[in-house]
Amino acid sequence: MKKTSLIQKLEVSKKEFLEISKSIIQPNIISDKKKYRILLKKYTTLEKIVFLYEEYKKKLSSLKEVDFILENDSDTEMKELATTEKYKILENLSSIEKKSYNLLFSSKEEYETEDDRKAVIVELRSGTGGDEACIFVEDILRMYTMYFKKSGWKYKIIHVQKGGIKGYKEIILDLNGEKGVYGNLKFESGVHRVQRIPKTESQGRVHTSAITVAVLPKVKDIEVNINLSDIKKDTFRSSGSGGQHVNKTESAVRLTHIPSKITVECQEERSQHKNFEKAISVLRSKIYQNEKEKRLRKISIKRKSLVSTGDRSIKIRTYNYPKNRVTDHRIHKSIYNLAGFMNGNIQEMINLLKLFENK
Incomplete structure (x- = not known):
């Protein structure tokens, strides 16, 4: 799965999270216990996804900075530090991706036949x-x-x-x-x-x-x-x-x-x-x-x-x-x-x- 496809999925989840955040505090939703319980469960899962998404964006931004140093900096010591940092960032990105996939599926019961x-x-x-x-x-x-x-x-x-x-x-x-x-x-x-x-x-x-x-x-x-x-x-x-x-x-x-x-x-x-x-x-x-x-x-x-x-x-x-x-x-x-x-x-x-x- 390409990173762009994952980002698109995460972006959709973020929009859904923001919509639920607004609706879940409405009096007519709070008074409907069944509906409120369903939305709250979805809100909790989406909140975790959004948190991972924000972390993911930060790591992608850090990766760009490291790549810029590796391509443009002539200092050998800086390049060695940047290379070490890049491996750490890639490991973090891989971990976030796996967690995101799992959470995306735990919230996608609507796709089930x-x-x-x-x-x-x-x-x-x-x-x-x-x-x-x-x-x-x-x-x-x-x-x-x-x-x-x-x-x-x-x-x-x-x-x-x-x-x-x-x-x-x-x-x-x-x-x-x-x-x-x-x-x-x-x-x-x-x-x-x-x-x-x-x-x-x-x-x-x-x-x-x-x-x-x-x-x-x-x-x-x-x-x-x-x-x-x-x-x-x-x-x-x-x-x-x-x-x-x-x-x-x-x-x-x-x-x-x-x-x-x-x-x-x-x-x-x-x-x-x-x-x-x-x-x-x-x-x-x-x-x-x-x-x-x-x-x-x-x-x-x-x-x-x-x-x-x-x-x-x-x-x-x-x-x-x-x-x-x-x-x-x-x-x-x-x-x-x-x-x-x-x-x-x-x-x-x-x-x-x-x-x-x-x-």
Whole structure:
């Protein structure tokens, strides 16, 4: 996100803060307890944003002064002091930017859609790259589960298909949280590309592999009505965990929705009935997403959106291990802390994607 875009956002917040400052002291607002409480909450958040904005402007002004000294002063000692000061200012600016992004989003609930507040189904699938792609599915799974833990969200594994040597060909999660689960994760749908030297590579060459991520909002039966006569049900023996039980009963379930040709599998439960219920939940979400994407394609010409078509064939992000860099290609943003990112510190990138989408 460019500094100019952030400044524009902060300027809008400052204007809103000044307007609320005037209205919140009006007798008709004070007498309306509900309205006053809402405005006071917004006033408190905006006050913090405005404070950061003023600090931000001061630091930008100081940066200009330091740059002027570095460009025009011939005194070596002054230049050394100016260089040291510049590093401090840039660190302060970076810190203020991160705080501003977080506060801007805590005050932007008006941008939330009904889907943004929903729980989700997360699908991870290996793509090009063979065994290395399966290993990267496992790495991304770890990244997400660490992020879920930081966010206080709970997840369950619905379906697993293991890779040949290590990792997963496919894994599906059922994810629930108190707020903003889909609103935070909806930008993750797409192709995630990794560039690194695989452990199996003897000559030290960098390989490129890819996986696909799909994030689907969970929907209730009243939102998507599935006619059971449109579903073909197959059962088979589970290939997952379960000890001796695995080879005894056909508890795994495969459902095919005949009109849309969407197929889902679930095999993690020992009970066929429970697997059927989970598979129906995933199927419902997929049908809902399918219809949603059809509607969004019709309006995507008018509004270019990061999640406009839900096209999961588009490369959205590259994880470059040799350069310690993760890059989101939709907003041309790179973060040079790949280790931290892979440990679940992905909120900064999500916030930037939100800002771009709401701009």
